[in-house]
Amino acid sequence: MEPTREQKIWQVVLAIPPGHVASYGQVADMAGLARQARFVGKALGRLPNGHSVPWFRVIRNTGQIAFQEGSETFERQKSLLENEGVEVINGRVAMSRFRWRP
DNA sequence: TCATTGACGCGTG
DNA sequence: CCACGCGCCAATG
Numbered sequence: 001m002e003p004t005r006e007q008k009i010w011q012v013v014l015a016i017p018p019g020h021v022a023s024y025g026q027v028a029d030m031a032g033l034a035r036q037a038r039f040v041g042k043a044l045g046r047l048p049n050g051h052s053v054p055w056f057r058v059i060r061n062t063g064q065i066a067f068q069e070g071s072e073t074f075e076r077q078k079s080l081l082e083n084e085g086v087e088v089i090n091g092r093v094a095m096s097r098f099r100w101r102p
Numbered sequence: 103t104c105a106t107t108g109a110c111g112c113g114t115g
Numbered sequence: 116c117c118a119c120g121c122g123c124c125a126a127t128g
Contacts, residue, residue, distance in 0.1 A: 023111090024109070025111060028110090033124095035111090035122090035124070036125075037110040037111065037123085038107090038108050038109085038110050038111095038123075038125080039108090039124070039125055040109080041108070041110070042108070042125080042126075043109095044109065045109065055109085058109080059109090060109085060111085061110075061111060061112090062111085065109090066109035067109065073109085104128105105127100105128090106127085106128085107127080107128105108124105108125100108126095110122105110123085111122085111123090112122085113119105113120090113121090114118105114120085115117105115118090115119090
């Protein structure tokens with residue numbers, strides 16, 4: 001069965017090791033979908049219940065968490081990252097330290 | 103078919 | 116650091 005775009009994306013996200021993060025653009029590139037960073041966000045928004053995809057390890061290229069600061073999703077992502085030792089300072093991650101480099 | 107929309111990214115000032 | 120603009124492209128109505 002030929003993998004769909006979303007399946008490729010999930011595959012890449014699943015490969016991000018705990019304690020590391022990747023940007024939407026990076027995930028798009030690695031999934032063979034260059035310049036479709038926005039599509040990555042959509043794909044993650046459609047994750048079925050009970051999945052095991054670490055969507056929270058995907059953030060903006062700037063290190064910013066994509067959700068509005070203070071929102072429930074924002075807080076959930078922040079704590080999930082911090083649980084893995086990823087520091088979130090002022091709504092952002094220090095990419096220089098936590099960026100996933102395969 | 104055209105217009106709008108986004109969990110984006112990059113350049114300018 | 117902030118504001119703005121523009122490119123990008125699949126999905127949606």
